[in-house]
Amino acid sequence: MIFRPLRIAGAYAIEPEPHLDERGSFGRAWCSREFEAHGLPSLMYQCSISTNRRRGTLRGMHYSVPPHAEAKLIRCINGSVYDVLLDLRPESATYRHWIAEALSRDNGVALFLPEGIAHGFQTLEDNTDVLYLMNEFYHPDCSRAVRWNDPAFGIQWPLGDAIISDSDRNCPSFSR
Numbered sequence: 330m331i332f333r334p335l336r337i338a339g340a341y342a343i344e345p346e347p348h349l350d351e352r353g354s355f356g357r358a359w360c361s362r363e364f365e366a367h368g369l370p371s372l373m374y375q376c377s378i379s380t381n382r383r384r385g386t387l388r389g390m391h392y393s394v395p396p397h398a399e400a401k402l403i404r405c406i407n408g409s410v411y412d413v414l415l416d417l418r419p420e421s422a423t424y425r426h427w428i429a430e431a432l433s434r435d436n437g438v439a440l441f442l443p444e445g446i447a448h449g450f451q452t453l454e455d456n457t458d459v460l461y462l463m464n465e466f467y468h469p470d471c472s473r474a475v476r477w478n479d480p481a482f483g484i485q486w487p488l489g490d491a492i493i494s495d496s497d498r499n500c501p502s503f504s505r
Contacts, residue, residue, distance in 0.1 A: 330357055332367050335430075337416045337423045339443035341367070342430055343402075347437070358404065358439070359462070369441060370400050370464040379459040381408075381452045387491035389449015390415055390475045390484075390500075397468040398444035401461055408457025409433035410450040411487050415475070418445035427484050432459075449477055451486050476500040 331344040347354035357363075361371035379388060390413070393399045403412060415427040432438055432450075442448055450459060474497065477484065481503040 330360060330363055332363070335414070335440075336428050337414055337426060337446065338421055340414055340428075340446060341369070341441040343439040343441060345437040356437070359402070364441075369443075373402065373462040373464050374466050375461075375463045377461045377463070378406075379461070381457045381459070382455060383492055384452055384455050384457075385488045385490060385492050386452040386457070387449065387477055387486065387493050388451075388497065389413060389477050390447040391449065392417060392445065392447040392473050392475075393465070393468070393471045394473055395444075395471070397465050397471040399463045399465040399467075400444050401442045401446075401448060401463050402439055403432070403442065403448065403450075404437070404439040404460045405432035405434060406458050406460045407434050408452060408454040409435075410452055410457060410459060412440060412450045413448070413484055413486075414440065414442055415447040415449075415482060415484070416445070417447050417475070421445070425482060427482055429485075447473075447475055449484075451488055451491060453487070474500045475503045479503050
């Protein structure tokens with residue numbers, strides 16, 4: 330696995346190092362030793378899958394707060410997404426900055442998000458699935474979200490006419 334630091338402190342793109350042969354490929358998707366060697370959480374407690382039927386589906390921007398803030402490992406396992414990370418850590422040099430990465434089944438890239446990073450994505454294909462590993466159990470009382478189109482951040486999404494849930498559409502504006 331190749332750990333590529335991103336422009337948001339503590340966030341990484343993790344690229345596979347597959348072994349290829351006539352059957353296809355085989356490679357590690359997770360290794361606690363390599364995560365520990367990079368100073369990242371090496372114990373994940375939950376795994377979830379987001380299934381998205383239609384191109385243009387937008388989910389986000391979600392995060393959690395202490396005492397149950399979550400670090401996450403995100404990988405697109407079918408289809409492709411425009412994946413967005415937004416730094417909401419007031420003490421961070423990249424506070425209120427966002428970055429985007431293309432994740433797909435074909436590129437196999439995963440993103441590691443430290444605690445305090447809001448996450449969202451927009452599907453670029455029909456029938457796209459996204460896998461999440463989290464280092465904390467889900468606690469609804471610590472779950473938060475900011476609006477996907479909040480002018481405080483200026484996130485640029487690739488597709489217009491997004492398919493958005495009512496809860497994501499009605500998130501409060503950011504105020505800090």
